[in-house]
Amino acid sequence: xxxxxxxxxxxxxxxxxxxxxxxxxxxxxxxxxxxxxxxxxxxxxxxxxxxxxxxxxxxxxxxxxxxxxxxxxxxxxxxxxxxxxxxxxxxxxxxxxxxxxxxxxxxxxxxxxxxxxxxxxxxxxxxxxxxxxxxxxxxxxxxxxxxx
Amino acid sequence: xxxxxxxxxxxxxxxxxxxxxxxxxxxxxxxxxxxxxxxxxxxxxxxxxxxxxxxxxxxxxxxxxxxxxxxxxxxxxxxxxxxxxxxxxxxxxxxxxxxxxxxxxxxxxxxxxxxxxxxxxxxxxxxxxxxxxxxxxxxxxxxxxxxxxxxxxxxxxxxxxxxxxxxxxxxxxxxxxxxxxxxxxxx
Numbered sequence: 001x002x003x004x005x006x007x008x009x010x011x012x013x014x015x016x017x018x019x020x021x022x023x024x025x026x027x028x029x030x031x032x033x034x035x036x037x038x039x040x041x042x043x044x045x046x047x048x049x050x051x052x053x054x055x056x057x058x059x060x061x062x063x064x065x066x067x068x069x070x071x072x073x074x075x076x077x078x079x080x081x082x083x084x085x086x087x088x089x090x091x092x093x094x095x096x097x098x099x100x101x102x103x104x105x106x107x108x109x110x111x112x113x114x115x116x117x118x119x120x121x122x123x124x125x126x127x128x129x130x131x132x133x134x135x136x137x138x139x140x141x142x143x144x145x146x147x148x
Numbered sequence: 149x150x151x152x153x154x155x156x157x158x159x160x161x162x163x164x165x166x167x168x169x170x171x172x173x174x175x176x177x178x179x180x181x182x183x184x185x186x187x188x189x190x191x192x193x194x195x196x197x198x199x200x201x202x203x204x205x206x207x208x209x210x211x212x213x214x215x216x217x218x219x220x221x222x223x224x225x226x227x228x229x230x231x232x233x234x235x236x237x238x239x240x241x242x243x244x245x246x247x248x249x250x251x252x253x254x255x256x257x258x259x260x261x262x263x264x265x266x267x268x269x270x271x272x273x274x275x276x277x278x279x280x281x282x283x284x285x286x287x288x289x290x291x292x293x294x295x296x297x298x299x300x301x302x303x304x305x306x307x308x309x310x311x312x313x314x315x316x317x318x319x320x321x322x323x324x325x326x327x328x329x330x331x332x333x334x335x
């Protein structure tokens with residue numbers, strides 16, 4: 001396996017040397033980094049659309065992570081960063097969509113769907129005919145004669 | 149069981165009705181997708197109608213780069229095209245860009261997440277349709293413009309307002325139906 005090591009060594013070295021240029025540029029404090037991660041976790045990766053920007057390994061997600069860190073380093077508030085993102089990509093980029101006219105149905109559906117179901121069930125049970133009225137004396141006599 | 153209450157019948161028909169409506173909707177989506185009128189992966193871009201965002205792209209030989217200020221006072225509307233040498237649809241749309249160049253539409257290229265040698269090979273193979281060209285190796289310009297992949301194209305009017313965006317490769321049909329009329333309108 002020595003040949004493998006000889007082959008791998010230069011590429012490993014190259015990777016190590018390339019490391020710093022891959023890293024996100026600005027140096028952030030621990031708190032700033034935590035804030036950047038929190039923001040990135042709320043943003044949809046536009047390539048792997050069910051992953052957040054923090055989770056995704058797509059180049060575009062890395063680009064967005066880089067920009068978030070630049071903005072955090074520049075002292076932008078979370079709200080400013082979110083606004084910058086939604087100005088470009090709309091609410092689509094938010095993994096937690098805001099409550100507005102377009103998302104109304106999305107948000108009220110958990111209440112609406114059971115309510116409609118319950119309404120239908122109640123309506124159906126009310127329409128169901130109740131038990132037959134008790135027999136009159138004449139009917140009882142007739143029944144008795146028939147059963148004899 | 150031959151007598152089903154008249155009020156129960158609509159209830160029985162509801163699931164069937166829902167399945168029919170859902171089915172028609174699904175077929176409609178498939179048809180639109182096939183005709184290219186619907187793409188489930190499309191990411192909205194809200195930049196249309198707004199000024200070109202603050203950005204700058206550095207040199208990408210033979211291009212020398214450009215920035216927001218360069219796109220603010222133009223003699224003609226400019227087509228800004230994000231592309232990359234590693235992007236297959238970008239190779240596919242290259243002949244169309246060469247044709248647009250020949251028709252006098254200025255095209256400014258932004259080479260996304262790419263390297264200079266690879267760009268050189270791309271331009272040598274497919275031609276260089278770009279009046280100006282810049283490189284965006286870290287994708288800072290790409291995100292500033294709100295792109296979600298390559299290729300994407302924008303039409304910028306003479307005063308630097310984004311008038312049109314396409315999140316897909318250009319096609320002859322889209323160029324003649326959408327792009328050319330807008331180039332004339334804002335020309």
